[in-house]
Amino acid sequence: MDLESYVRVLPKAELHLHIEGTLEPELMFELARRNGVALPWKSVEETRAAYAFEDLQSFLDLYYAGAAALVCEEDFFDLAMAYFERAAADGVVHAELFFDPQTHTARGVAYETVLNGLERACATAQRRFDISSRLILCFLRHLSEEEGFATLAQALPQVARIHGVGLDSSEMGHPPSKFARLFARCRELGLHVVAHAGEEGPPEYIIEALDLLQVERIDHGVRAFESPALMARLAGEQMPLTVCPLSNVKLCVFPTLADHNLKAMLDAGIKVTINSDDPAYFGGYVGKNYVDSAAALGLGREELKRIARNSLEAAFVSDAERAPWLARLASIEA
Ligand code: HPA
Ligand code: ZN
Numbered sequence: 001m002d003l004e005s006y007v008r009v010l011p012k013a014e015l016h017l018h019i020e021g022t023l024e025p026e027l028m029f030e031l032a033r034r035n036g037v038a039l040p041w042k043s044v045e046e047t048r049a050a051y052a053f054e055d056l057q058s059f060l061d062l063y064y065a066g067a068a069a070l071v072c073e074e075d076f077f078d079l080a081m082a083y084f085e086r087a088a089a090d091g092v093v094h095a096e097l098f099f100d101p102q103t104h105t106a107r108g109v110a111y112e113t114v115l116n117g118l119e120r121a122c123a124t125a126q127r128r129f130d131i132s133s134r135l136i137l138c139f140l141r142h143l144s145e146e147e148g149f150a151t152l153a154q155a156l157p158q159v160a161r162i163h164g165v166g167l168d169s170s171e172m173g174h175p176p177s178k179f180a181r182l183f184a185r186c187r188e189l190g191l192h193v194v195a196h197a198g199e200e201g202p203p204e205y206i207i208e209a210l211d212l213l214q215v216e217r218i219d220h221g222v223r224a225f226e227s228p229a230l231m232a233r234l235a236g237e238q239m240p241l242t243v244c245p246l247s248n249v250k251l252c253v254f255p256t257l258a259d260h261n262l263k264a265m266l267d268a269g270i271k272v273t274i275n276s277d278d279p280a281y282f283g284g285y286v287g288k289n290y291v292d293s294a295a296a297l298g299l300g301r302e303e304l305k306r307i308a309r310n311s312l313e314a315a316f317v318s319d320a321e322r323a324p325w326l327a328r329l330a331s332i333e334a
Contacts, residue, residue, distance in 0.1 A: 006301060007290040009332060011325045013094040013311040014087060014275055014286050016219050016242035018138070018168065019076075019118065020067045020100055021278025022083040031069040031078070040065050051281055056200050056251050057170055059281060067103050076117025077124075084125035084133075086279070090287035093325050094315050096134045097122075098166055102143060102151055111154040115161055134163035134316055136194065139182065141167050141174040148182045156189075163316055164192030166219065167209075171201040176208040183213040192216055192316045194242075198223035199253060203230050210239070217242055217314055222253060224270075225261045235269035240314035244277035245293045246284045257296035266303060273311040301334035 001009075025047040032039050041047040047066075053059040070076060080097065087095055099118060101111050115135070122133040137155055139148040155162055165186045167179060176183075176195055183193055197209040199220035206224050209215045210233075221241040224230045234241065245260050247253075254260045266272045274293060279285045284292065294304055312325050 003294060004287070004291055006334075007287050007294070007304060008089070008091045010091055010290075010305060010308040011093045011312065011328050012091055012286065012290075012308040013096070013273075013315040013325075014092050015096050015217065015240070015273055015311060015314060016098070016244055016275035016277055017083070017095060017286075018063075018098045018100065018278050019080055019083060020070070020103065021063060021282075022086075022280050023066055023069070023079055024082065024280045025066075027078065027082060028066050028069045031071070031075050035069065035071040035075070037069050037071065039069065051250075053251055053281075059251055059278070060169060063278065063281060064103055067100075068107060070104065070114075071109060073113050073117040073120075076114055077121045080118050080121030081124060084121065084129055084131055086285045088125075088129035088131055090285055092131060092286060094132045094312070094317060094321075095125075096136055096163070096316060098136050098138045098168065100138050100140060100168065101154070102140045102147065105151070105154070111151075115158070119161060132317065132321065135161070136164045136166050136192070137162045138166040138168040139179065140169040141178065141196075142170040145179050145182050148179060149185070152182065152185065159189055159191070162191070164194060166193075167195035167197075167213070168219075171196060171199055171205065175201070175205050176213050180212045183215075187214060194219055196220055199248075199251075203227040206230060206234075216240075216316075220244065220248075222248060222261055222265075225265065231265070231268050231270065234271075238271050240271045240273055240310065241265065242273050242275050242314075244275050244282070244289065246279075246289050247277035247282045250282040257292055260293065260297060262293060263297040263299060263303075266299075266307070271310050271314065272307060273314055274307050275311075305329065305332065305334065 025044040196219040198206040217240040
């Protein structure tokens with residue numbers, strides 16, 4: 001079996017995926033036409049050509065511009081179905097989708113419109129592709145904690161429709177501590193909690209996410225590498241990191257994939273997972289993230305299998321749901 005086929009047959013969970021970041025330019029243009037929305041680009045080709053980023057913010061500016069094409073419930077359904085189809089082809093058995101309600105409510109799109117479309121896609125994906133999924137509401141950290149509380153208030157009447165909360169958008173200058181009260185409230189509500197930390201921000205932001213937000217996984221976390229004490233803590237606590245290798249290269253966190261610290265973190269005993277983040281913008285879905293990382297870093301098949309196992313173990317599902325995936329994974333020969 002070649003490497004691509006091997007990666008494809010590994011049952012895996014995708015745990016770091018912004019559904020708005022799966023909006024391919026073709027669908028973006030189709031939805032913009034459907035909705036009479038003007039985009040800042042003239043064509044699909046011009047859009048793709050604009051995807052040369054120098055940092056997180058230069059990406060976010062385009063990502064929020066593209067999200068303007070999403071208006072109706074059907075748009076969110078189509079968006080998520082396109083993702084699930086790709087995920088199924090990559091051997092994803094379970095996906096936890098981040099969504100950014102504030103990006104949409106700020107444009108007058110109702111929270112329920114977003115949720116209805118995504119939820120219907122999740123149910124359809126279970127039937128059509130046998131993929132289970134969860135929705136994780138992300139708060140935009142460049143906005144205030146008060147605005148985060150207002151978003152939580154919108155979600156509250158039907159809070160069971162979401163599974164957890166996360167924290168994304170511009171990291172520098174917006175430390176996890178800014179959201180300590182909001183996350184405490186979310187934990188009281190029984191929601192799972194995760195946060196982006198240590199993508200561009202310093203190791204201290206990862207420590208804040210752990211101590212103040214009490215997160216159950218760290219999204220990215222690659223700058224933990226600068227602190228041996230934090231590395232030891234992450235390994236000791238078996239705290240999952242949702243690493244996104246192609247994203248990190250596209251946003252210039254590492255100069256090339258060969259410079260990525262994913263293998264070093266794995267070797268240090270950290271519970272690393274591989275994910276795609278915003279695949280329509282970063283040049284590859286989860287399968288390509290596995291394959292390209294293996295090629296650039298010399299990951300062996302047992303290591304790829306361990307990464308897939310980590311993803312299943314770090315998923316927010318019951319042990320009864322997890323067991324058949326783990327059994328299937330264990331049966332795969334390297
Ligand atoms: N980092 C922070 N915010 C984001 C990202 C990311 O990689 N993708 C979408 N929102
Ligand atoms: Zn992300």
